[in-house]
Amino acid sequence: MLKKCVSAAMVIVILFASGFFISDSEAKESDLSLSARAYVLMDPVSGRILAEKNSDMRLPMASTTKIMTAIVALERGDLTSTVTVSRKAASVRGSSFHLEPGETMSLESMLYGLLLPSGNDAAIAIAEHIGGDVKTFVDMMNLKAREIGAENTHFKNPHGLDEPGHFTTARDLALITRYALNIPKFREIVSTKDIIITEGKHPRHIYNTNRLLRVSEEIDGVKTGYTGKAGRCLVATAERNGLRLLSVVLNAHDHFSNSLKLLNYGFITYRLNRLVTKNKIYTAVPVKGGIINKAVLIAGEDVALPMRDGEKAQIKFVVPPFVPAPVFKDQVVGEIHVFIEGVLVRRVPLLSIQDIRKKTFFDRFYRIMMEWVAPGV
16 A cells, blocks of 8 residues: 555656646746657647657557557457467566466456556467467558558567567557547546456456556546667547647656656647537538539538647638539538648538439429519519
8 A cells, every 4th residue: 555655646746847737827848858769749639740759760669569459459359259368378478467378358358458557468368369379460460550551660569578670650659549549448448547357267456557547637548668678658648628639758768757748748838729610601512403503511520629829720622613413411522621830630521501402304494484474583
């Protein structure tokens, strides 16, 4: 108990030292000085990079690897399926879920063991369960990285222990995490402070290695990592006043204080600006051969993005010169392109506000008759 209290006190000291509790008026952009070899601060909504250092430098990433392990498991596996622990999985070195050979539990429980205590044994057990063998699973991880757009990432294992050819970049890791945060179960697991797993040979009360979850309700993820080669790594997410930020620090002297300082910088420097309003009418496009000659278009989504004071935003409508009838309500007819400082950061669908049926012979005949009966009308 004393050890836990001391740890919590140390983290609180880190919070104050990092400036996480500093008021907006006291923080300055010049205060952002991090002891990390590489870092990224990202707006996960648009994917825009808000701050960075060596963001494209290839570096080992330790157990933050397990973010991709979880993505592949969640997309390819069944959470209720039974995972059997092999001798290979139970004997892997490093951080552990303390699995035993022959032990069984659901994939869901195994994912908690992967992401909270950062079990390397859970990583191997999951890889063998999903891929049949570790190599096949790692191939799946690399394929997924390409799909996400993480072009400077290559996995050699599912746990993150140092190995030649196992690397990522701060930018790629942010992209991978941004993707993972769209998976509800992933968000649920990485925001869990502790849980009791009752499956297996005996109950396990496991704690999240991300200590920041216990000192601020604003922080709700994601994953720590440490090896001798990678140094201290942390991917973190936090939300304040509706603004969500994603930070990545690699090879940091202190991954917790560096992440807090980076997030705090983002919250103080950036404010949410509503740039597009859902269901608001923005433009219209001609309709060829319809009973109505124009389709009125509304935005399909709200867009509120973080911006610094003085930054300029612009929206442009990308629509065809005309659309052929029929046109249906909520049909995508074009896009709103959102730019910040001239850089495209978001695309929003433009939807037709109503159905417009194709003009028929009877419509034309009726029109002619009306003009004959009431000329000039």
